[in-house]
Amino acid sequence: MKNLIHAIVVSMAFCTSAFSQITNTAKDSIYIDHVEDQSEPDKVLHAEPLYVDLIRDLGARKGEKEWNIGLGLTDNLKFDSYEALIEYEWAPINRLGLEVELPFTFYSPMNGTLKDSVPSHQLNSLKLATQWSFYVNEDRATSMALGYINEFELSSFNNFGNPLVKGNVYNPFFVIAKRWGNNFHSLIYTGPMINQHFNHNSVDISYDINTNIHYMISGTRNFIGVEFNKSVYNNLLEMTIRPQMRLSISSNLLVGIVAGVPVNRSNERLSAFLRLIWEPKHN
Secondary structure (H helix, E strand, O other): OHHHHHHHHHHHHHHHHHHHHHHHHHHHHHHHHHHHHOOOOOOOOOOOOOOOOOOOOOOOOOOOEEEEEEEEEEEOOOEEEEEEEEEEEEEEEOOEEEEEEEEEEEEEEOOOOOHHHOOOOEEOEEEEEEEEEEEEEOOOOEEEEEEEEEEEEEOOHHHOOOOOEEEEEEEEEEEEEEEEOOOEEEEEEEEEEEEEEOOOOEEEEEEEEEEEEEEEOOOOOOEEEEEEEEEEEOOEEEEEEEEEEEEEEEOOEEEEEEEEEEOOOOOOOOEEEEEEEEOOOOO
């Protein structure tokens, strides 16, 4: 009798576990099908990083659009910097994304630092960007894109208009993303940053390599993951690790929470970043 009861309990546990797995698999399949197969052209579901985000979804479809509001805080040893951004991105045609962004930075002295030694508040730049998804393969769950960001650097509020534009940043980039199974996502975002300074007619060049790994919760848009933001300048590598999570508040509203842990940045300590994402309905 005991053996029979034991066998029944084990069988029930096995069935419950199998049912749970089937349920999660079914949820994933339904959600992936909703993203990829309900409209044309083909599109692969990828987890998009929250700090260095994409111009638009890879494989963007005509009519997609999105508003972003970002708020961040960084400890820079002698002062805190507060960042804020307003961003609008849209797809005027299939596979092409466009973006306009206004990033602000505000500064607050700390540890007795004199206010005069802290940078002035500023609207950092006017950023215009485009991204073209030239490869989308649903069978291989892989997408690739080329993009370009042009950033008109503006003077700080103390010197605003004198000059208005103090420099320009040219940033071509390449993106490759792959989903592994239903839940795991990887993405590489890389390209040079060419910074031209108008006041002394000089150019600085750095190279960014951002690698990302995410796990998307079954049947949802929620994920947890990490960005590894790496920059090479003057043969020196700097990296910040950014663990993150994204939560779906409603069908078209998401919130992303990001922490920043610098690995070898001498003038920067911990940071935090919050991104609100609103996707207006489209046909």
